[in-house]
């Protein structure tokens with residue numbers, strides 16, 4: 001007789017500890033049932049990892065599934081695995097029927113990531129049970145502290161449960177208790193207990209592997225030789241003794257009389273790990289009535305070939321088994337300690353296998369995408385950095401960092417209210433579900449013959465739409481787009497003059513609704529529109545994007561705005577571009593937001609909670625930036641963006657600076673700095689090169705290659721086309737949150753931006769009552785330029801006879817690892833940008849420091865956070881100017897020029913209060929003054 005068939009004669013059911021698609025498709029499983037008397041199958045994450053990652057069995061199914069639509073990694077995994085489980089269940093169904101539901105089962109394990117989470121395990125088990133929809137399924141739940149209550153609950157709900165990762169007899173007793181209580185719950189609720197089957201899987205060989213190792217370390221060779229390879233079987237024998245006791249007596253009889261089956265012991269981990277042991281050792285010793293033995297193919301083959309079936313072997317020499325375990329205890333080898341460690345280790349092993357499995361699926365998904373997800377490559381710069389990044393990546397993998405991030409686990413950051421700030425993670429799906437309203441708004445804009453759209457807003461409420469407008473360009477047949485984020489009177493006038501006021505739609509965008517700038521822009525343009533169209537009709541040319549219940553919403557309603565779009569309180573401004581803050585302006589510009597969002601969805605899946613760090617581009621990027629900054633002082637994130645997506649750099653500056661720049665830490669992002677040769681950069685840079693496919697600037701490309709060769713870390717991202725810009729928003733949002741966790745800050749607050757806002761408001765309100773701003777005496781004047789410094793900075797600068805002398809002294813304060821920032825409260829236009837760029841290049845080339853340029857007050861709502869709240873490594877030159885033409889803010893008692901002065905003054909005061917190295921230069925005439933300043937900076941640095 002086939003030796004395997006003898007097991008059934010001995011009362012034991014042989015199951016197969018293995019699964020892969022071809023086993024079912026080729027009829028192999030059916031043959032095992034027919035020829036070997038196989039009665040069931042078990043699977044686990046390691047088994048599916050080998051099946052999916054190491055065979056070609058699933059290639060066609062995966063291709064077909066992805067051809068229909070793109071899916072997330074877990075969805076693909078479940079699609080493949082559930083199909084296998086169902087197919088195997090169907091092949092095993094005749095066994096299930098023949099044995100009256102005692103055998104014929106296939107097991108499917110809950111995600112090992114959930115092993116320490118009762119509620120999530122329960123939800124997952126129920127979901128899998130429903131999805132597989134086969135009566136001969138067993139859902140596997142681990143015997144962890146969190147698993148035990150889930151086991152009882154699930155049995156009570158009528159599920160067949162295989163309890164896995166069970167090692168200790170003590171825990172086994174709790175498992176039986178959960179089983180019995182679950183059945184009693186089910187009966188109490190009117191359920192049929194006779195329909196329930198369950199097994200308790202005791203892992204055998206792993207116990208020996210762990211104990212043998214300890215024995216070898218004892219230094220008592222005789223004892224080690226006596227006890228080696230004995231503990232696993234001894235432990236199983238004692239478990240069997242308990243099985244017989246626990247499934248007898250009145251409590252059990254009451255259930256049995258209602259048709260309940262006992263929960264059989266299943267021997268798992270039955271292949272020998274030590275080649276010195278007989279390969280059928282764990283099968284032969286564990287034969288016993290009413291048990292299951294699950295065998296991997298090689299063990300099954302070995303037993304078929306030369307196994308010896310001795311009935312009731314499990315009941316032989318139980319006193320000997322007790323003696324073995326007692327001797328181990330005497331020798332100081334604690335079985336409890338070992339088995340406890342094995343549960344933890346087992347969870348980690350399955351999680352490791354699951355990581356590999358999901359990683360393999362993620363790679364296969366990407367390889368099928370033909371570039372639908374934008375690619376990213378990171379050159380680490382040095383071997384040390386590569387090693388440090390790899391170490392941190394492992395921390396992220398082992399601690400489930402990306403899953404915790406997606407779950408909003410605030411302990412990943414500083415543990416305040418970060419869990420309430422992660423609404424941006426699934427915003428793309430939400431917005432796709434709400435797209436009709438936005439579309440009808442787009443039709444309305446078109447229908448009304450709007451010529452231009454002007455967005456009034458600051459920072460997170462404006463930089464995203466600015467990127468969208470610049471990246472997509474003007475859409476044929478749709479309005480032009482302008483954005484106003486400056487209180488500079490000349491800038492406001494220029495915006496007003498660029499549009500036809502009577503045919504313009506104004507989008508007032510403010511998340512809080514209380515920010516001063518958008519509110520006073522609204523005051524001004526409302527009056528302008530009213531003057532052209534009549535006061536009563538003015539409101540109809542405005543829409544608002546704001547959080548529900550904000551002061552702006554109240555104003556919008558009062559003024560009869562054409563539309564009010566709501567943001568979500570769980571999404572901070574700089575993370576809001578894929579919500580209404582970016583989408584409402586995009587629709588008004590005529591951008592197909594459905595296409596934009598659907599393209600972005602691919603990146604959302606690529607960076608999902610189920611994509612392990614090695615395959616998750618956002619984690620890789622965030623870890624690289626975080627490690628570069630915290631371990632290598634490379635905290636100057638230098639953004640080089642190709643033509644076509646230049647403005648993305650300004651959005652990214654805000655995201656990185658405001659998110660990470662606080663508590664004296666953070667990344668200092670800088671965009672718009674011209675590229676140069678490697679030796680002109682310090683060792684404090686982390687470069688990011690973003691290239692819009694087909695629009696790469698050859699000079700930038702060569703420069704980036706040289707940087708890589710010179711050993712600077714560089715992240716390269718190639719954006720396929722404009723539609724893929726949404727993917728970048730999403731990638732960088734996650735990467736920033738990851739980097740924030742490594743830096744150890746709350747990436748969702750902006751305390752120092754709020755401080756500046758408060759200061760500006762106080763100064764402007766003070767002006768309205770006193771008609772003046774506090775004034776200061778300059779420390780020096782020359783050629784229409786005046787220098788201002790607080791006493792500390794003035795003392796540090798010393799006394800000089802020339803402007804260049806002061807500037808030299810100021811920039812001499814730039815040390816290795818510092819950065820220099822030009823903060824200019826002047827009109828943002830090409831000529832001024834050019835002059836500031838000339839200055840920053842000169843400073844960079846002379847000092848090798850990173851340089852930043854910000855136009856005020858725009859930068860206050862962006863990089864301003866890190867300048868004030870980040871490391872004290874900035875040397876600031878504030879540039880202010882007289883405004884020859886000023887504009888009154890209607891009804892407020894002050895002008896835009898006053899607001900701008902208050903903003904500059906407030907900002908400088910905060911910088912000074914924070915001990916920053918700061919100097920202000922005031923230009924009487926902006927153009928002549930700038931030219932003079934460029935000259936003086938050159939002289940100072942020569």
Ligand SMILES: O=C(CO)[C@@H](O)[C@H](O)[C@H](O)[C@H](O)COP(=O)(O)O
Nearest residue numbers: 017042043044164201206268269270
């Ligand atoms: O389903 C079960 C147990 O219920 C089995 O698949 C179980 O997971 C396996 O036997 C073990 O994981 C295999 O353990 P090992 O041979 O790797 O030590």
Ligand SMILES: O=C[C@H](O)COP(=O)(O)O
Nearest residue numbers: 459460510511512515573
């Ligand atoms: O980045 C955010 C700016 O400070 C503007 O804030 P807000 O959208 O609440 O007006």
